[in-house]
Amino acid sequence: MGKRRPSGDGMVRKREDGRWEGRIVVGHKESGELIFRYLSAKTQKELLKKLHQNIEEYRDVDLNENSKMPLGQWLDRWLEEYAAPSVRPSTLEGYRGYVERNIKPYLGDKPVGKVTREDVQKLYRELQKNGRKELHPEYGYQLSGATIRRIHGVFHQAMETAVRENLIARNPTEGITLPKKKTAPKQILNDAQLERFLEVIRADSVWHDFFYTELTTGLRQGEICGLMWSDFDEAHGTLSVRRTLHIQKGGRVVTGETKTGTGKRTITLPPSTAQLLAQRKKHSYSQWIFPNPLRPEQPVSPSTAYNHLKMLLKRAGLPSIRFHDLRHTFATHALASGVDAKTLSGILGHTQASFTLDTYTHVTGDMQKRASEIVGGFMENIMVR
Template identity: 35%
Template structure:
């Protein structure tokens, strides 16, 4: 039986929690600070009822940062190197400095809502806030499974609403201006592939000659290069990311020409050439650092005097051009490696109004021909 006692002007209770199965010692819970004896009795009754039902959780005094470090040791064995690096950066720079000092037992929806709101107020993108949310949620789900928490408090908070930015893409004359300025640059094939296939940066930099069938004019996305440019990753972003892409005649011709140039470099360097079988590489065959590709792209944009866009926006440019030409959205979804067509339509919904108008006009044209 628990006990109710007075301490100065306030009351406290001591509850019996049973025997520790590991140490064999009696477990007790003591809670102070009740203004009346009745308040202490009510609180004690709730604890005793939970103990009887087997649903009682002893509040953990473990700090969130210590729990997260334990969780991450297990988690990183089940995710890719690139994802693990992303998690680690968020933990180090955002999560632990802000809430790492809080005890697990002290975490509440109010505290976590404030944390998320502060991230958004600092100007973090909604996608980054959602990523941080998912990391903390994963760590706290693990705490629930390990019986350190009765429930996950972060599931009760509200995430900030997405603020969709207007997508920046080039039109055909702008693409042609860029091509004219960039065509002699060593890294031009990377930018050309982005425009004509919609591949992601890491996919282009990880592409090997063995992944391309120039005779059938087909390309197979099987690996990516990590963001730091140090690792080839066989893990795809999603299952749909491992895919085949049909090349245009001009793209296949450009790759044939590029392959001949690479062969000359191999011959001239001899044993000094590091053959990683990469299509896009340095003159010595080593992987291109993604940041160097980005810097080259920005330099060529200035030389071409076209609107500044991100390298990733070449992927959007590819998709937008195909949609505007009336290519089936399912085909575009497969080329981009989206998990489903809904993702494609959600991202490129800005193109759909003009397509609706074109579709309506085509109906008129068809019906007039039939009369």
């Protein structure tokens, strides 16, 4: 058996039509057959330049025959074999949506080994202009910069795995220029609005306890919907967050892990909330703290809670904020009332207190201003003595 030719080994020839053609070895099939990359140019000098660039690119790379697999096929395989075991079901559904809607229609038929950085950049430009199937009231048919960045995150992971599996030499999503992420401003209920909202939920016997608990704990939407009585410690007035509910494609509600490792946490409830839950428990016939009003054996669906929130806000004459903005409302009022960022970070289930500070810079900025005024007044009192 002859010596195995290394990747990067190549040859050059002049074709009958006058163009120059070259090829380099980029890998080997299971049978030992060589896998070539072919290049052509008008002149020998131009071809040699291309060859040298490709030899450098494929140095120490040994692709396998799957490098000719269509990108769409590789993305399907990546989702099932690599992403599915490591992410939550709802996250996987999101990944699959980006692949099916945004990547496959444009590049799905192209061999994974031939996808270039230019292909990826062109894809993002197209998505930025015409990425939506339906007209959006704010963006038209354009995809927001934040959405394209999420698509890029999925695509990058898939192609990074392709590098490790010797399907491609380099990740074509590296070095891409991404659109700026425009973060939607956080909305909160101010003191007057919060008081009005509390008035409205007092009149709603079915939903009062749910929204009062949300406003005094800042739980994520799926977390509060997934609470069970086994999570409530009446003696100590605490609540353990152990799970979250996700809505899958088709509207099916499933139970899953919390968003992060620190998402599993035990929080001390305000006395009023602990008392409210203790009273509620006495009359409960469900394992869920907030069951489906029509089917008590099931938890309340996050989508049902969201829809009822919108109805309550409309009834109160308040802005149509998102459910997550109730969490922002809790956090903002907590910080403004003097709760330190480290403690609040633990209550919210943030990985780091620095994230809490970065998220609520508008509040901490005001707190710093008030602190400087207090210190300034203190120093002035000393100076006049």
